Amino acid sequence: MRNESILLVDDEDGIVVMLDHLLRREGYTRITKASSAAEALAAVRTAHFDMIVLDVMLPDMDGFTLCTEIRKTVNVPIMFLTARTSDLDKLQGLYLGGDDYVTKPFNPMEVVARIHAHLRRSSRYALESMNNEEIYKFDKLTVNRNTGQLIVNDEEVPCPAKEFELLLYFCKHPNRVFTVQQLYEQVWGTMVEGDEKTVVIHISRLRKKLEADPSMPKVIVTLRGIGYKFVPPARSLRS
Template identity: 80%
Template sequence: MRNESILLVDDEAGILNMLDSLLRNEGYSHITKAGSAAEALTAVRTKCFEMIVLDVMLPDMDGFSLCREMRKTISTPILFLTARSSDLDKLQGLYLGGDDYVTKPFNPMEVVARIQAHLRRSSLYASHDSSTEEIYRYDTFTANRTTGQLIVNNVVISCPAKEFELLLYFCKHPNRVFTAQQLYEQVWGTMVQGDEKTVVIHISRLRKKLEDDPSHPKLIVTLRGIGYKFVPSSGK
């Protein structure tokens, strides 16, 4: 049996029960179901989760607002399930702190595969040898994998899990060019067409935290038609 705790948030009991059943068949037994935003907020305030699957259309609060509220206190990966499939809706969800999204109607096994990919990478991240500190120091920011802290201009900045993993991946591979697809495969795992947008939004969010002028980035630069490159000013 697997020890990871998963929170499923959806007002459709059929979807909750289906995902619960599929995940339990995969060995996940620590599953909490919530049918409203209020239930979800109560759950995250009383229990720690390694993964949250979040519907957008909830009866008491939309999932985007709920995500924003959750991000005030947790960095847990959040996967949106949304029937609002326009690019604008998807981008909004990612900008507000979501880590991934799947549109309804969805392939249930795709959702399970994405959950497993997030949990697998989180497990690898957590199993990193804590006896050896992994700290990246630069002129304006420090990323400490051991403590999970991002410090920008001497201020601790809240950074969701996937943003932080993406930043660490850049720090490990300075001055190397990666396509959005390569970054998604390395940081998120399972990929389908269109997931490049997830990478683009996460880079945008990182730039807002790290760059003096996010519209003219100097740390995470875009090479048009090629990809992205982290150009450290100094440090290691």
């Protein structure tokens, strides 16, 4: 039996019942279901969740707007589950704070596997944080793994879970070049076609937090045709 808590938000009863059944079969018993944005917000305000699965097309509010509201107070992984299949919709969902995006119709076991991967990585990350104090200081940038804090220019900047994990991975490997596939596999898990956009969007979001001019990045640098490299602003002063 697993201890992680999952919130399923979808107005299609069949999908919620199916995912609930499959997740319980995998040992997840702490599952909350919501069929509207209002129910989801009420749940988030009264309980802690380790993972949120969120439909985009809800009766009272679109899932993108709901994600923005949730992100004001919650940093756990959010997976969009939607019939919207265009690249624009996927990019919008990721830009607004989503960590993963699965389109309908979908393979139910793939969704469960992705949920499990997110939760496994979050659990491992939390355990490692308890056992290892890591504080990375690069000039005006501080990344505190133990507290989950990102400090830029002496101010704390909110940073959702996957963005923080990606940034932490960069901090551990300064000046090293990584392909999109390598970054995805280290932070999210096994990569499938289309997942490269997830990495690109998360890097774009990080740049807005770290760069003086995100359009001309100097911290997370793009090497065209190769990948990305984290270039510390100054000498590493890891504590």
